Amino acid sequence: MKATEIQDLIKFVSKSGVSEVNLETKDVKLTIKNDAVKRKKTGPIEPQILQMPVPQVVQQPVSAAPIAVPAPVAAAPAPVVPEPVPASNSSNAEPASEPAEDTSKYVEIKSPMIGTFYRRPSPDKPNFVEVGTEVKKGDVICIIEAMKLFNEIEAEITGKVVKTPVDDSTPVEYDQPLFVIDPS
Amino acid sequence: MFKKILIANRGEIALRVIRTCKEMGIKTVAVYSTADKDSLHVRFADEAICIGPAPSNESYLDIPRIISAAEITNADAVHPGYGFLSENSKFSRICTENGIKFIGATPEQIDGMGNKAQAKSTMEAAGVPCVPGSKGLVKTTAEAKKIAKKIGYPVMIKASAGGGGKGMRFIPSEDELEELMDSAKRESAACFGNDDMYMEKFIEEPRHIEIQIIGDQTGNACHLSERDCSTQRRHQKLVEEVPSPFMTKKLRDEMGQAAIKAAKAVKYEGAGTVEFLVDKHRKFYFMEMNTRIQVEHCVTEEVVGFDLIREQIKVAAGYKISGKNYTPQLHAIECRINAEDPMNGFRPSPGKINELHTPGGHGIRLDTHVYSGYAIPPNYDSMIAKLISVAQTRDEAIAKMKRALDEFIIEGIKTTIPFHIKLMENETFINGGVTTKFLEEVEFDYSDMK
Numbered sequence: 208m209k210a211t212e213i214q215d216l217i218k219f220v221s222k223s224g225v226s227e228v229n230l231e232t233k234d235v236k237l238t239i240k241n242d243a244v245k246r247k248k249t250g251p252i253e254p255q256i257l258q259m260p261v262p263q264v265v266q267q268p269v270s271a272a273p274i275a276v277p278a279p280v281a282a283a284p285a286p287v288v289p290e291p292v293p294a295s296n297s298s299n300a301e302p303a304s305e306p307a308e309d310t311s312k313y314v315e316i317k318s319p320m321i322g323t324f325y326r327r328p329s330p331d332k333p334n335f336v337e338v339g340t341e342v343k344k345g346d347v348i349c350i351i352e353a354m355k356l357f358n359e360i361e362a363e364i365t366g367k368v369v370k371t372p373v374d375d376s377t378p379v380e381y382d383q384p385l386f387v388i389d390p391s
Numbered sequence: 392m393f394k395k396i397l398i399a400n401r402g403e404i405a406l407r408v409i410r411t412c413k414e415m416g417i418k419t420v421a422v423y424s425t426a427d428k429d430s431l432h433v434r435f436a437d438e439a440i441c442i443g444p445a446p447s448n449e450s451y452l453d454i455p456r457i458i459s460a461a462e463i464t465n466a467d468a469v470h471p472g473y474g475f476l477s478e479n480s481k482f483s484r485i486c487t488e489n490g491i492k493f494i495g496a497t498p499e500q501i502d503g504m505g506n507k508a509q510a511k512s513t514m515e516a517a518g519v520p521c522v523p524g525s526k527g528l529v530k531t532t533a534e535a536k537k538i539a540k541k542i543g544y545p546v547m548i549k550a551s552a553g554g555g556g557k558g559m560r561f562i563p564s565e566d567e568l569e570e571l572m573d574s575a576k577r578e579s580a581a582c583f584g585n586d587d588m589y590m591e592k593f594i595e596e597p598r599h600i601e602i603q604i605i606g607d608q609t610g611n612a613c614h615l616s617e618r619d620c621s622t623q624r625r626h627q628k629l630v631e632e633v634p635s636p637f638m639t640k641k642l643r644d645e646m647g648q649a650a651i652k653a654a655k656a657v658k659y660e661g662a663g664t665v666e667f668l669v670d671k672h673r674k675f676y677f678m679e680m681n682t683r684i685q686v687e688h689c690v691t692e693e694v695v696g697f698d699l700i701r702e703q704i705k706v707a708a709g710y711k712i713s714g715k716n717y718t719p720q721l722h723a724i725e726c727r728i729n730a731e732d733p734m735n736g737f738r739p740s741p742g743k744i745n746e747l748h749t750p751g752g753h754g755i756r757l758d759t760h761v762y763s764g765y766a767i768p769p770n771y772d773s774m775i776a777k778l779i780s781v782a783q784t785r786d787e788a789i790a791k792m793k794r795a796l797d798e799f800i801i802e803g804i805k806t807t808i809p810f811h812i813k814l815m816e817n818e819t820f821i822n823g824g825v826t827t828k829f830l831e832e833v834e835f836d837y838s839d840m841k
Contacts, residue, residue, distance in 0.1 A: 321442055321459035353459035354489065378463035380441040381456070382425060 213237065314364055315384040322353030324385065326375040334375075340368045342388065349385060366390035392708050393417055393468040393492065397461045398432065399482075400472030401451060403760045403777065404686075405432035408470045411700040420464045422457060424450035426768040431760045438464055445770045451475045454482050461491050468492040468707065470700075474772070477683040478505055494707040496682035500657050504680040508551040508589040514677045517656035519649045522668065522676040524591035532569045535590060539568060542592045548572050550579035551587040556626025558582060561593060594668045594676065596826045599623065600635050601666040602650035603691045605702055606659035607712045614647040615691050615699075615717045618664075622814070624737065624830045629807070630814065631687035632724040633694050636785060636823025637669065646675055647716055653680060662688070662703045686777070687725055689758060693781040694719035721781050722788045726796065726814075728759075728776040730767050732805035734837045741769040746802035750795035754781045754788070767804060775806065785823070789815050809840050 213235075220228050220239045230237045318324070326334040326349055336348050342362045349360050370387035373379060395418040398405045405421060409432060412419045421436035426445035433439045440460040443450035450456065452475055461469060469486050471477035471493070480498035487493060496504075504510045508527050515521050523542045528551060529535045539546045539562065548571065550558025558579030560571040576586040598621045606612040619635030620628045634643075650665040664685050666678045688699045695717040706712065731737040747763040759776035761767070767775060778799065780791035793815040796808055813835040814820050820829075 321440060321456055321463060323463060354455065354462060380460075381443050381450075382441055 312390060313369060314366070314388050314390055316348065316360075316363060316386040316388060318351065318379045318381060318383040318385050319360070320351055320353060320358065321380050322351040322358070322378070324373050324375070324377050324379045325350040325352065325357075326371070336368045336371070336386070338368055338371055341391075342366060342368060351379065360385070362386075362388065364388055364390050393704065395420060395464065395466045396468045396470050396494070396704070397422065397457070397464065397466035397491075398436070398470050398472065399451070399457050400470070400475055400477075401427055401430060401432060401760075401771065403758050403774070404472040404684075405430075406435060406760050407758060408472065408700055409435045411698055411704065414698075415701065415704065417704070420460065420466050422451070422460050424770075426770050429765070431762060431765075440464065445768065447475070447770065454479075454485055457482075458485060458489055458491070461486075462489070466491065468494055468704075470494045470704070471683070473683050473686055478681070480505070492707055494703055495661050496663065497660060500659055501682050503657055504682050506551060507549065507553060507679055508587065510680060511589070511677065513656055514653055514680075517652050519653050519656075519677045520675065522591040522594060522678065525589050527589065528587050529572075529590050532572060535572055535588075536565055536568055538590050539565065542590075545593040547591045547593050548575050548588050549591060550575065550583060550585070551589055552583040552585040553579060558586075558588075559626075594670045596671045596828065597621075597668045598635070598637055598670075598826050599628075599666065599678075600637070600646065600669050600675070601664045601685075602646055603662070603664055603688070603699075604650050604654045604659065605662050605699075605706060605712055606654045607706045608660055608709055609711055610655065610658045611712055611714050612651050612654035612659060613712055613714055613716050614650050615695050615697070616643060616719050617646060618687055618690055620687065621825045621827050622820070622829065623827050628687065628727065629830075630724065630726055630811070631690050632722070632785075632788070633690050634719045634722065637673070639673070642669075642673055642675070643718065649675070649677070651716075653677065661706055662699055686727065686774070689756065689777060689779050690723040690725045693723040693756065693779060694721045696720070721783060722785045723779060723781045724785075724788045724792050725777055725779045726792060726811040727774055727807075728778055728799075728801075728811070729773040729807045730775050730804050731773050731807055733807050733810035733835070734805075734841070737807070738805075739769075739773050740805035741767045741773075742804040743767075744801055744803045746800060748798070748800035750778070750798035752791075752795070754791045755779070755795045756781070761801075775801075778811075786821075789821060809837055810835060812840075813837070 217239060228239045336342060342348060344362055344365045346362045347359045348362050351358050351360055366388040368386055369389045373385055396412050397420040398408045399422060409419045419436040421432050421439040422442045423430060423433045423439060424443055424445050425441060442456040442460055443453055469491050476482040477495060478501050480501040483493045483495060483501055484498040503513060511521050512527060525538045529538060545561060545563045548560050548562055553559060558575055560575040562568050562571050576588060580586040598619060600617050600619050602617050603615040604612055616633060617635050617638060618631050618633050620631045622630035646667060653665045662684050664681045667675045668678050669675045684699060684703060692699055730740045732740050743766040744761055744763060749757055756779040757776060761775050778795060780788045780795060782788040782791055796812045799808055819825055
């Protein structure tokens with residue numbers, strides 16, 4: 208199964224309102240769960256992708272909440288993995304169409320706290336980072352406000368921002384992915 | 392009335408609160424650690440916020456995280472359940488400072504009653520009978536010996552900051568006092584960060600009988616009769632029932648009035664429980680006051696016909712109580728089902744429940760957060776269900792409980808269901824003769840069950 212076919216399937220699941228899809232072919236077994244349908248959450252809606260362990264495919268568990276997913280590494284060269292569907296808070300989860308690339312080394316910056324997420328230091332200033340921004344470890348990438356205190360969140364690694372799944376002024380919870388970084 | 396309540400707890404009590412809120416048309420917010428993301432309370436709530444990793448001190452006990460969760464969801468009240476932050480005066484204060492109503496006692500009431508030595512002084516001043524003992528803390532061994540001589544051995548040395556049976560020792564005579572007191576102090580320092588001790592006369596053949604009270608914001612208080620919680624193992628309650636088989640109408644009136652005195656002495660707000668020890672002569676002594684809803688509140692609900700969580704929420708929203716006292720109209724028994732192996736010293740048994748069949752029928756209530764396929768996390772307490780039976784008489788309630796326990800199938804983990812089945816067949820229990828010493832002296836034979 209090609210990565211683009213898997214991406215199409217993910218787009219379908221997130222748009223359709225279906226809560227779970229199981230698919231089995233000769234070489235791939237796939238389970239896609241859309242958690243947004245099962246329970247309401249504050250914060251962005253993201254379908255979770257769980258892959259069954261199958262040879263020739265490397266797993267990349269990417270989710271909005273931690274899930275225990277077995278992740279055996281296959282003996283295949285150049286593994287291809289479907290990307291998580293980036294979602295925005297205000298509209299339907301519209302997946303970005305992206306070329307198949309090696310996303311297994313991407314690192315998620317997860318929220319260490321609960322509060323309101325801001326992408327910019329103040330409403331009149333530009334965002335700290337955008338997709339494509341090169342960040343160094345220790346750079347401030349966002350602010351999370353809780354109990355009237357503004358906490359600057361720093362990048363834990365050096366790399367390039369490839370995804371910004373959370374909108375400005377949105378509530379976030381513990382462990383919620385805030386940015387996806389491609390470490391250089 | 393509140394529009395949205397955040398439940399700062401987990402497991403069965405979180406579910407319990409969410410259910411009543413739903414009935415009252417109040418929106419609910421669940422908070423959960425990463426270990427609890429598959430928990431029922433998370434699914435039943437209108438909104439759920441992950442507040443941290445599995446360890447309690449980074450999630451359910453972490454005040455800033457809980458306040459932040461209330462902030463981003465615009466909750467106007469917090470229900471703390473039992474355990475965790477329910478008797479944490481700092482949390483009660485911080486909620487108020489952040490414009491969130493804490494559904495529980497005020498910081499002053501929590502501090503006053505949480506300090507066991509101080510609570511006794513307050514009760515004595517209010518005319519509530521207390522166990523004879525030290526006036527406040529006992530600082531030195533010499534002082535302890537002097538007091539013990541005056542009140543008469545045997546005595547108990549207890550941690551002032553204590554709870555859950557920790558930091559207390561039975562002292563049979565003066566020879567053993569110094570060593571046992573040191574041991575109690577070390578345990579108290581380790582568990583509570585404080586080794587302040589007080590002393591009490593040891594009560595013979597004690598029964599643990601507590602009175603449920605409710606106080607409103609205008610200083611009015613009422614009682615909803617007793618619960619007998621004498622079936623305990625290592626000071627942890629296993630079975631509760633109402634009416635107490637040891638109770639008389641006269642004793643209930645006296646204890647009820649003493650409990651109301653206790654509540655009014657501190658202008659208590661909310662649901663609370665005044666615990667007494669009752670000796671074989673039916674003399675009762677104040678032991679402590681719990682400024683929260685208790686695990687065993689269900690048996691009271693079943694015999695007076697009121698939803699106590701609903702009453703808590705109403706009182707917190709400013710409603711006044713009628714002032715009427717309530718007596719039991721039926722007989723109810725609760726068995727706490729824990730994920731522990733009674734055939735192996737009650738060893739904890741976390742794991743996945745792969746088969747669950749719950750009991751039903753007339754007079755059976757089950758409060759539980761577990762379901763078939765649920766994995767019990769090892770990070771929290773081992774109670775997985777509360778099974779309650781209600782009937783016209785005690786004998787019928789026992790028969791219903793035994794019948795329901797026989798129907799209750801939980802596979803994949805060990806539970807205390809076999810223990811409770813044996814207890815329902817035990818002659819001492821059936822005759823109403825259980826005191827807090829009962830389980831120290833009896834060992835059940837499970838050989839016909841293996």
